[in-house]
Amino acid sequence: MEINQETVAHLAELSNFSLSEEEGKRLESDLAGIIDYISQLDELNTEGIEPTYQVFEMENVWRPDQIEPQEADREELLSLTKEVRNNQIKVPKVL
Amino acid sequence: MKTASKDLTAVSMVKAALEKAHHYQPDYHIFTWINDAAIKKAEEIDRRIAAGEKVGRLAGVPYALKDNFLTPEGETTASARILEGFESPVTATAVKKLEAEGAIMIGRTNLDAFAHGSSTENSYYGPTKNSKDLTRVAGGSSGGSAVAVALGIVPFATGTDTGGSIRQPASFNGVFGFKPTYGTISRYGVVAMASSLDCVGFFAENTDDMDLLMMICAGQDSYDLTTLPDYYGKEQVFDDPVKKIAVVKDFDNEAISPEIRAALKAEAEELRANGHEVIELEMPALKYALAAYYIITPAEIASNLSRHDGIRYGFRSEDSGDLTALYQNTRGEGFMSENKRRIMIGNFVLSSGFYDAYYLKAAKARTLLIQEFDKAFRECDFLLMPVSPNPAFRLGEKVNDPVAMYLEDVLSVSLNLAGLPGLSVPVGETEAGLPVGLQLVGPRRGDRELIRFGGEIHKNSAAGSTERHADIMGGKD
Numbered sequence: 064m065e066i067n068q069e070t071v072a073h074l075a076e077l078s079n080f081s082l083s084e085e086e087g088k089r090l091e092s093d094l095a096g097i098i099d100y101i102s103q104l105d106e107l108n109t110e111g112i113e114p115t116y117q118v119f120e121m122e123n124v125w126r127p128d129q130i131e132p133q134e135a136d137r138e139e140l141l142s143l144t145k146e147v148r149n150n151q152i153k154v155p156k157v158l
Numbered sequence: 159m160k161t162a163s164k165d166l167t168a169v170s171m172v173k174a175a176l177e178k179a180h181h182y183q184p185d186y187h188i189f190t191w192i193n194d195a196a197i198k199k200a201e202e203i204d205r206r207i208a209a210g211e212k213v214g215r216l217a218g219v220p221y222a223l224k225d226n227f228l229t230p231e232g233e234t235t236a237s238a239r240i241l242e243g244f245e246s247p248v249t250a251t252a253v254k255k256l257e258a259e260g261a262i263m264i265g266r267t268n269l270d271a272f273a274h275g276s277s278t279e280n281s282y283y284g285p286t287k288n289s290k291d292l293t294r295v296a297g298g299s300s301g302g303s304a305v306a307v308a309l310g311i312v313p314f315a316t317g318t319d320t321g322g323s324i325r326q327p328a329s330f331n332g333v334f335g336f337k338p339t340y341g342t343i344s345r346y347g348v349v350a351m352a353s354s355l356d357c358v359g360f361f362a363e364n365t366d367d368m369d370l371l372m373m374i375c376a377g378q379d380s381y382d383l384t385t386l387p388d389y390y391g392k393e394q395v396f397d398d399p400v401k402k403i404a405v406v407k408d409f410d411n412e413a414i415s416p417e418i419r420a421a422l423k424a425e426a427e428e429l430r431a432n433g434h435e436v437i438e439l440e441m442p443a444l445k446y447a448l449a450a451y452y453i454i455t456p457a458e459i460a461s462n463l464s465r466h467d468g469i470r471y472g473f474r475s476e477d478s479g480d481l482t483a484l485y486q487n488t489r490g491e492g493f494m495s496e497n498k499r500r501i502m503i504g505n506f507v508l509s510s511g512f513y514d515a516y517y518l519k520a521a522k523a524r525t526l527l528i529q530e531f532d533k534a535f536r537e538c539d540f541l542l543m544p545v546s547p548n549p550a551f552r553l554g555e556k557v558n559d560p561v562a563m564y565l566e567d568v569l570s571v572s573l574n575l576a577g578l579p580g581l582s583v584p585v586g587e588t589e590a591g592l593p594v595g596l597q598l599v600g601p602r603r604g605d606r607e608l609i610r611f612g613g614e615i616h617k618n619s620a621a622g623s624t625e626r627h628a629d630i631m632g633g634k635d
Contacts, residue, residue, distance in 0.1 A: 074502040077509065078460065079467075081490035082498070093499055096561045098506070101449045104519050107526070114521030115528060117354050117384070118340050118577030118602070124383040135247030143244065143471035154469060157481045 066095040159313040159367050161217045161260070164207060168200035168218025168262065175220035175264045178311040186287045186309070188302045189265040190225045191232040196264045203260055214259030215370060221256065222306040222315035225266035226273060226349040229253050236349045237281035238271035240466045240492025242473040250347025251382065252316065252358050255375045267302025267315060271494045272463065273323055273351045275299050276546075276566040279557045280496045287553070289331045290592055294550040297327030300361070304331040307361040314371060315361045320351045321451055322546070322570025324359045325582035329545040329595025332584045332621065334362050336609065338372065339602045340577035341386040344379035352458035353384075355451075355574040365613030368581075372605065389603050401611060403429055404439040404538035409569065417588045418544045425542065425585055425596055428618050437538060443530045446523050447572035452564055453507045453520035454575070459497075460504025466492065499560055528576045531601075540611060541599040544569050545582050549592040569597065579605045581612040586620035593621075 071091050075082045082090065137150075146153040162168035179192050203218045223229070226236040228246035235241045253263070270280035278286040278301025286301040288294040289308035296305050300317035304327035307315050317324035319337035328335025336359045343358040350356060358375070362368045376390035405426055410419060426436045468474035468488030475487035493501070507516035534541060546566050556563045573580045579602070582595040598615060600608035616622045 071502075074505055075498075077505040078498070078501045079464070079485050079489055080493065080498065080501075081486040083490075086495065086498070089495070090499065090502065093560050094502060094506070097452065097499065097503055097564070100561050100564070101452050101503075101507075101516065101520075104446055104449045104453070104516075104523055107443070107446050107519075107523055109519060109522035109526065112522040112525050114518055115524040116521060118528065118575075119384075119386065121384060126380050126383070134249065139247045140470075143247075144469065145474050152469060155478060155481050155484050 066091055066098060159219055159363070161215070161219055162200075162203055162207060162213065168203035168207075168260075169197060171218050172196050172200040172220045172262055172264060175312055178309070179265055179306075182309050182311060185292060186289070186305055187284055188267060188286055188305050188309075188311070189222070190235055190237060190268050190283055190302070192265040193231060193263055195231075196220065196262050199262045203262070214261075215374065216256060217260035219261050219314070220264045220312050221261050222265050222267045222303055222312045223253065223263045224269055224300050224303050224316050224318060226269060226318060227253055227316060228347040228349070229263070231263060232266055234266075234349070235282075236272050237269045237283055238492065238494065238497065239282045240468070240473045240488065241349075241471075244472045246347075248347055251344035251379050252375050253347065256316075259374055264312060265306070267300070267306055269302060270299040270496065272349065272459075272497055273299040273318055273320060274459070274494070274496045274500055276322065276326060276563055277551070277557065278302065278327070279553065280494050282494060285553060288550045291550065294552055294592070295330070297330035297550060299323040299327075301327050303361050304328050304333060304335065307331075307333045307363060313363055314367055317359055317361055318348060318351070319357045319359050319574065320355045321455060321567045321574050324361065325570050325580055325595070325597055326546050326566065328361055328582040329584070329597075330550040330593060332587075332593030332595070334365060334368055334584065334612070334616075335582040335595075336360055336362075336368050336372070337573065337580045338376065338605050339386070339579045340574075341384050342372075342376045342390060342579075342605060344377070344382040344385050346379055346381035350462040352455040353462065354458060355455065357574070365609050365616070368609050369606065372609065386603070390605060393603065393606055400433055400435065401540060402435045402437065402538045403540050403542050404437050404534060405542055406444065407438045407440050408442065408444055409543065413568070414544055414547045415549065417549070418547070418594055421585055421594045422542065422544055422596060425615065425619060429615070432618060439534055439537065439541070441530050441534060443523070443526045444572055447527055447575055448564065448568045450520040450523040450527070451567070451571035451575060452503070453516050454524065456500040456504035457508050457517055458504070459500045460508065463493075463497065463501055468492070496560070524575050527572055531572075531576045531578060535601040539600070540608065543597045543599060545595045545597040546570065549588050549594060573599060577602055579608050581608055583612045583616050583619070584621045585616065
């Protein structure tokens with residue numbers, strides 16, 4: 064996998080952030096170095112091995128479907144944002 | 159540790175901690191915020207003691223909180239610009255448990271932003287300095303917490319450990335650092351890094367304190383469904399005082415500093431002299447742990463950090479025009495370079511065309527690693543390993559070379575991938591006077607026995623004998 068300015072720009076887009084030109088240049092060599100390092104996993108034979116995503120292999124941990132009193136109410140949560148209108152968070156135009 | 163009583167007021171304990179915090183802060187940059195209002199909580203504890211009310215097991219004990227635990231006291235920043243100004247309305251479960259026992263938070267400690275790093279240099283607020291040498295790093299990501307305990311500001315501090323973030327700064331500063339079995343302490347209210355690896359743990363001055371903190375904070379939590387059914391303090395007690403300890407052969411090479419290898423050999427000899435059995439083990443899959451870690455962790459980071467968009471809380475880039483630009487500018491300005499590297503690597507290894515070769519491959523490597531540890535614990539009670547390849551390195555030495563920085567984690571990440579408990583035990587110093595720690599590793603749920611035995615290792619080490627000497631000379635209270 065070759066990392067160039069095009070792949071850096073694509074990954075920044077997937078990651079939803081802007082990069083300065085200088086940052087983009089640095090990231091090109093940084094990412095290439097990291098990908099080169101992690102690619103050594105190729106050497107490891109994993110044939111017939113199942114993947115692990117969670118060490119205790121837990122699944123479907125249930126609790127009663129009861130609403131518990133919450134620590135924060137709507138007003139408190141809305142107070143954390145920059146601009147509120149009609150009890151909603153205001154954002155810039157979407158389209 | 160000392161708790162408040164009629165003879166020792168909580169106010170005097172908290173005042174002393176705050177004075178030390180302010181004294182050391184300008185040189186060491188330990189805290190992102192110092193909680194001067196902590197005195198009020200101490201007054202309340204003293205009032206309750208005077209009234210004969212029951213106070214908890216940590217009554218009046220001042221502690222430092224890594225700044226990635228949510229509480230309404232001060233801003234929770236995770237040392238990242240993107241959380242600037244965030245005053246959490248909720249409190250982390252671990253914090254609730256500590257405070258229910260009367261512990262009092264005197265400050266929030268510095269970390270690598272979002273806990274991404276091994277030196278605390280990736281903090282938006284600047285690096286924390288090593289407690290023994292101001293030209294060296296504190297280690298990371300929980301650098302501030304390690305230094306707060308090492309300098310004697312507080313008897314304990316909280317940390318989080320995703321790949322070594324408690325154990326490595328503990329070893330760089332000569333204190334105990336414990337990462338429990340995955341799922342032992344609730345992650346509720348802790349800023350997420352990589353959810354299948356993140357653990358809450360502690361820095362402490364001794365193993366009795368560590369045990370008490372675990373007794374208080376361990377336990378299942380309905381707010382974190384990955385927590386294990388309660389086991390800490392309920393495990394079977396092994397009466398056999400003779401242990402079988404394995405030293406991993408694969409790390410006895412030039413990648414590890416000679417002084418650290420010498421410390422490990424000396425400790426192995428000491429254990430033998432004390433009647434324990436020491437064996438050597440080969441664990442060939444271990445050397446692939448770091449590559450697997452730097453695939454799985456960035457993948458989980460990319461997902462967890464996608465929530466930070468400038469809309470609901472924290473920093474927002476102004477004058478961005480449309481919504482897409484607002485997201486991109488907020489995240490572009492709000493994340494540190496290391497956050498960006500990890501998010502991009504995460505999105506790379508998860509993207510179509512690369513998923514099988516990287517993410518799936520790493521998840522399979524994780525299985526092999528777990529099998530290798532399981533096999534090892536059929537042959538021994540504990541593993542003894544270095545915590546990191548080097549003692550504390552110089553500020554600026556590795557921060558511009560991400561792979562060199564990642565290699566500092568080569569000995570610590572495997573425990574997180576396998577969910578195992580690990581205790582960083584201070585055992586001595588290098589010639590230059592830098593602390594050296596060794597890592598004692600146990601099987602899942604073997605936490606308490608591990609902490610107990612870690613205390614024994616420390617007592618018999620060079621560090622332990624120096625302390626005994628200081629005690630005899632009256633140099634330590």
